[in-house]
Amino acid sequence: MRELRIEDLFKDNCYHICTNGEESPILMREAEDYRIALNYMAISAWKHNIMVLAYCIMSNHVHILSVCKDRKQAEKFIRHFKMVYSMYMRKKYGTPECLHRIEDSISLIDSLQYLRNCICYILRNALCAKVCMKVEDYPWSSYSCYFKKNIETTFPVSTLSSRNRKRILRTRTDLSDCPLLIDENGKVVAHSFIRSDLVEKVFMNSGRFFLSCLGTCNDVKMEYEMALKPRFRVNDTELINLAESLASSRFKGKNLSELSIQSKCTMVKNLYFNNKTSIPQLSRVLGLTREIVTRILST
Numbered sequence: 001m002r003e004l005r006i007e008d009l010f011k012d013n014c015y016h017i018c019t020n021g022e023e024s025p026i027l028m029r030e031a032e033d034y035r036i037a038l039n040y041m042a043i044s045a046w047k048h049n050i051m052v053l054a055y056c057i058m059s060n061h062v063h064i065l066s067v068c069k070d071r072k073q074a075e076k077f078i079r080h081f082k083m084v085y086s087m088y089m090r091k092k093y094g095t096p097e098c099l100h101r102i103e104d105s106i107s108l109i110d111s112l113q114y115l116r117n118c119i120c121y122i123l124r125n126a127l128c129a130k131v132c133m134k135v136e137d138y139p140w141s142s143y144s145c146y147f148k149k150n151i152e153t154t155f156p157v158s159t160l161s162s163r164n165r166k167r168i169l170r171t172r173t174d175l176s177d178c179p180l181l182i183d184e185n186g187k188v189v190a191h192s193f194i195r196s197d198l199v200e201k202v203f204m205n206s207g208r209f210f211l212s213c214l215g216t217c218n219d220v221k222m223e224y225e226m227a228l229k230p231r232f233r234v235n236d237t238e239l240i241n242l243a244e245s246l247a248s249s250r251f252k253g254k255n256l257s258e259l260s261i262q263s264k265c266t267m268v269k270n271l272y273f274n275n276k277t278s279i280p281q282l283s284r285v286l287g288l289t290r291e292i293v294t295r296i297l298s299t
Helices: 006-010 031-047 071-093 112-123 162-169 196-202 207-216 219-231 236-250 261-265 268-274 279-286 290-297
Strands: 014-019 051-057 062-067 104-108 154-156 181-183
Touching: 006 112, 006 196, 014 071, 014 112, 031 051, 031 062, 031 071, 051 112, 051 196, 062 071, 062 112, 071 104, 104 268, 112 196, 112 207, 236 268, 236 279, 261 290, 268 279, 268 290, 279 290
Parallel strands: none
Antiparallel strands: 014 062, 014 104, 051 062, 154 181
């Protein structure tokens, strides 16, 4: 595994990806569908060189916490996942490729506290939706990967014949050099693609602290921050307030008007990716030219 420090996650490459469940039809109708969705997620992540820190697959949407090169890589990854799962749905149920019309929320994670909250929010999703009584009871999240040893019987997907690969994994992708493992039920083992080592570092390598954070996570607040807020366009006053708050937290209590152009430039991606805004609005609020904002967002 590539060596990565916690600090590296906050350099514009850690994203919470969520498909819009409010507008989505039922995507997973039986256990087989969840298994296929999980397998496609793991294969898509490997195919696009994405590190996955946490996930939760619900009946009508998915949450994925990813480490990517940049936002474009995150977009390619979720687009590919939706495409292959849509094809599976169309073949099995005769449904149109409805996932293509579903909006995604992709939020930049830029602090340790935000990262901890995001992991807890994702793992608690089924509990919050009253699908299970305890977080550990839900089988379609990455909860079981952390602070536990893998004792499952597994074997590499690279050993599957072409026929079995299509039958078990429902994919034609060449997996001859793929490091993923599957269990005896044909499910990709989460331990083989989840960076549990990084997640454990995020919680100071303490299982007790991890459980404490899980138990105190504010689901309602996180639902708004991570799933709802990014879908609503903010007005200038709201964006100014958000920019002032970000400036104060990043630059030791400074006001937006006190920041240099260089400092304002470091805020562009956070404000753009975590809020429904536009290049002209960002330019207006931050006092930067449109050319500068465009250039920052394209890198």
